Amino acid sequence: xxxxxxxxxxxxxxxxxxxxxxxxxxxxxxxxxxxxxxxxxxxxxxxxxxxxxxxxxxxxxxxxxxxxxxxxxxxxxxxxxxxxxxxxxxxxxxxxxxxxxxxxxxxxxxxxxxxxxxxxxxxxxxxxxxxxxxxxxxxxxxxxxxxxxxxxxxxxxxxxxxxxxxxxxxxxxxxxxxxxxxxxxxxxxxxxxxxxxxxxxxxxxxxxxxxxxxxxxxxxxxxxxxxxxxxxxxxxxxxxxxxxxxxxxxxxxxxxxxxxxxxxxxxxxxxxxxxxxxxxxxxxxxxxxxxxxxxxxxxxxxxxxxxxxxxxxxxxxxxxxxxxxxxxxxxxxxxxxxxxxxxxxxxxxxxxx
Amino acid sequence: xxxxxxxxxxxxxxxxxxxxxxxxxxxxxxxxxxxxxxxxxxxxxxxxxxxxxxxxxxxxxxxxxxxxxxxxxxxxxxxxxxxxxxxxxxxxxxxxxxxxxxxxxxxxxxxxxxxxxxxxxxxxxxxxxxxxxxxxxxxxxxxxxxxxxxxxxxxxxxxxxxxxxxxxx
Amino acid sequence: xxxxxxxxxxxxxxxxxxxxxxxxxxxxxxxxxxxxxxxxxxxxxxxxxxxxxxxxxxxxxxxxxxxxxxxxxxxxxxxxxxxxxxxxxxxxxxxxxxxxxxxxxxxxxxxxxxxxxxxxxxxxxxxxxxxxxxxxxxxxxxxxxxxxxxxxxxxxxxxxxxxxxxxxx
Numbered sequence: 001x002x003x004x005x006x007x008x009x010x011x012x013x014x015x016x017x018x019x020x021x022x023x024x025x026x027x028x029x030x031x032x033x034x035x036x037x038x039x040x041x042x043x044x045x046x047x048x049x050x051x052x053x054x055x056x057x058x059x060x061x062x063x064x065x066x067x068x069x070x071x072x073x074x075x076x077x078x079x080x081x082x083x084x085x086x087x088x089x090x091x092x093x094x095x096x097x098x099x100x101x102x103x104x105x106x107x108x109x110x111x112x113x114x115x116x117x118x119x120x121x122x123x124x125x126x127x128x129x130x131x132x133x134x135x136x137x138x139x140x141x142x143x144x145x146x147x148x149x150x151x152x153x154x155x156x157x158x159x160x161x162x163x164x165x166x167x168x169x170x171x172x173x174x175x176x177x178x179x180x181x182x183x184x185x186x187x188x189x190x191x192x193x194x195x196x197x198x199x200x201x202x203x204x205x206x207x208x209x210x211x212x213x214x215x216x217x218x219x220x221x222x223x224x225x226x227x228x229x230x231x232x233x234x235x236x237x238x239x240x241x242x243x244x245x246x247x248x249x250x251x252x253x254x255x256x257x258x259x260x261x262x263x264x265x266x267x268x269x270x271x272x273x274x275x276x277x278x279x280x281x282x283x284x285x286x287x288x289x290x291x292x293x294x295x296x297x298x299x300x301x302x303x304x305x306x307x308x309x310x311x312x313x314x315x316x317x318x319x320x321x322x323x324x325x326x327x328x329x330x331x332x333x334x335x336x337x338x339x340x341x342x343x344x345x346x347x348x349x350x351x352x353x
Numbered sequence: 354x355x356x357x358x359x360x361x362x363x364x365x366x367x368x369x370x371x372x373x374x375x376x377x378x379x380x381x382x383x384x385x386x387x388x389x390x391x392x393x394x395x396x397x398x399x400x401x402x403x404x405x406x407x408x409x410x411x412x413x414x415x416x417x418x419x420x421x422x423x424x425x426x427x428x429x430x431x432x433x434x435x436x437x438x439x440x441x442x443x444x445x446x447x448x449x450x451x452x453x454x455x456x457x458x459x460x461x462x463x464x465x466x467x468x469x470x471x472x473x474x475x476x477x478x479x480x481x482x483x484x485x486x487x488x489x490x491x492x493x494x495x496x497x498x499x500x501x502x503x504x505x506x507x508x509x510x511x512x513x514x515x516x517x518x519x520x521x522x
Numbered sequence: 523x524x525x526x527x528x529x530x531x532x533x534x535x536x537x538x539x540x541x542x543x544x545x546x547x548x549x550x551x552x553x554x555x556x557x558x559x560x561x562x563x564x565x566x567x568x569x570x571x572x573x574x575x576x577x578x579x580x581x582x583x584x585x586x587x588x589x590x591x592x593x594x595x596x597x598x599x600x601x602x603x604x605x606x607x608x609x610x611x612x613x614x615x616x617x618x619x620x621x622x623x624x625x626x627x628x629x630x631x632x633x634x635x636x637x638x639x640x641x642x643x644x645x646x647x648x649x650x651x652x653x654x655x656x657x658x659x660x661x662x663x664x665x666x667x668x669x670x671x672x673x674x675x676x677x678x679x680x681x682x683x684x685x686x687x688x689x690x691x
Contacts, residue, residue, distance in 0.1 A: 034560075037559075037560045037564075038556045038559050038560050039559070040559055040562055040563075040564055040565050040566075041564060041565070041566050042564050042566040042568075074378075074380075077380070077384075116403055117403065117479060117480060118403045118404055118407050118480060121404070121407035121408070121411065122407055124407075124411055125407050125410040125411045125414075125415060128410075128411050128414075128415025128416065128419075129410070129414060129415055131419055132387070132419075132422075135419070135422055135423075135426070136384070139380060139422075139426045147426060150426065151423060151426065151427075154419050154420075154422070154423045155423070157419070158416055158419055158420070161415070161416065178404075178480055202546075309553060309556060309557070310553070312556060313549075313552045313553050313555075313556040314549065314552065
């Protein structure tokens, strides 16, 4: 790899990392605003204009709170837990294609941190590791409520990972590639996967809610039965890291949904628009790419909003309902979806080739 | 570069694997086992077998070890440690040592097959090639394994099903 | 058991339709309702900057009035204390000395006059009982929250209307 490429990659990774953290920070603000608006309130508006400095104030509060470690807890693991949660949450945005390629000085620059040909599996693997932070933290607290929260998180994540994997397989059968860049490129224009995979999308959406521990699947931290769930004993910024990791997970889940089903950076009539803007293919390409990045983030923000919208609408499941939904409804539906997709592909090959 | 990375990873793997055995706390053992899987995945990536690395993480670190941890967290750890008898310690050391000797003896004369730079294909570990091999040359064993999994699944469902008239709560 | 009235609703356990079983239409309906509220007018009042519109007959914090020449009107007759249903008012009467005519209107005046704001129910009976029109409940002030219970006993220092230092008539 050339040194120029290396510098570009470093900058890009830092930028993506920064954007991820920034979006997660402001997700906490957005969450409070959305909750307030849905409940006919106004929400935070005192810190800065429109309360925009509220996340900073929250972080300041978190840092200055007492760092509490329970007496009989497993100290090392207690500290490791939130760190692992945060680390794993930050890992997955590396393979997401936030845009197509820019042409800068004759050099093709792809707006993706690393291109691996198993990008989707990478995301899936990282997501499946996400539960360790919660489990380690919950167990190390030496508190029965925390332990129950951790156990619930583990069983819930494993159950919904299966349905999620099966719904992804239908996508893979259509695209024939595990690379997220490839999947995004195939959905050029308005040829989005959602038109072919509505059932798969709904299954994926439900599983994404369960994997990120969001309402209606937030049983690991359900206040009514488990005090605070896995983070009962946590205080200060260690609690902050757990909460922050949740918002990063939401951001990544939204980005993956936008990439897999809603055409990533593609938008309708993008090529016609490119031809309209300029005759110079380089300028046209760059303008379209930048517009594409904007479109991609618009889609991501919509999904983040959707996560919050659902949170303030639906009540929580009971644990047996959650398990029943996962194993008896979503997995059979996902298998049905695979069979339907396979049949569809065979029919298309038979009649249109 | 790759050489030093390999030695670093290999020593890390051995260290983690050793810690699995040495750790007194079973939860620590499981966490070290997870680290071991990570380092093994690192070896796969060094061999350019990305698919295998990812699947190793998803299946072992992401699912099976979570279940291990799940069970071990339920154990009551406040009980004092079980004292092992001296004779069982001796038996353990003897058995382990014998196994080690056998392994050394077996591997001493084994020769590692070197690759031919002319015909070497660095893309052999990629998903496409792996799929072609699995669904071409090894179709029958692959399908047989899937039947085996199906049988295991049906058995698990049978075991987990409630008996007629049985009340669990 | 016989029903007490004939208005009780029969509980009908009918089979759910497919749409009800799938839950998705109901979820969409719920999301629609919350989205409607998202764009509704907000009912928050930005408190320190804007206050809620009070009724014209709102009864707030007490005030002991002075007359046109700035003399205290209260003559410590004790009718307010008698009228008070919550027994929140206590007072000690005293005789006016020579040379204090500019301070107190009548010959008898209240040396101490205390209202316990923790007991007071802001009913306005004292206002109605007062023959000298000395005590009133203001319509623009409320008794604020405080840290100590002692601070809720309002003495004359906080109840008597402040003197108008400059004549503006």
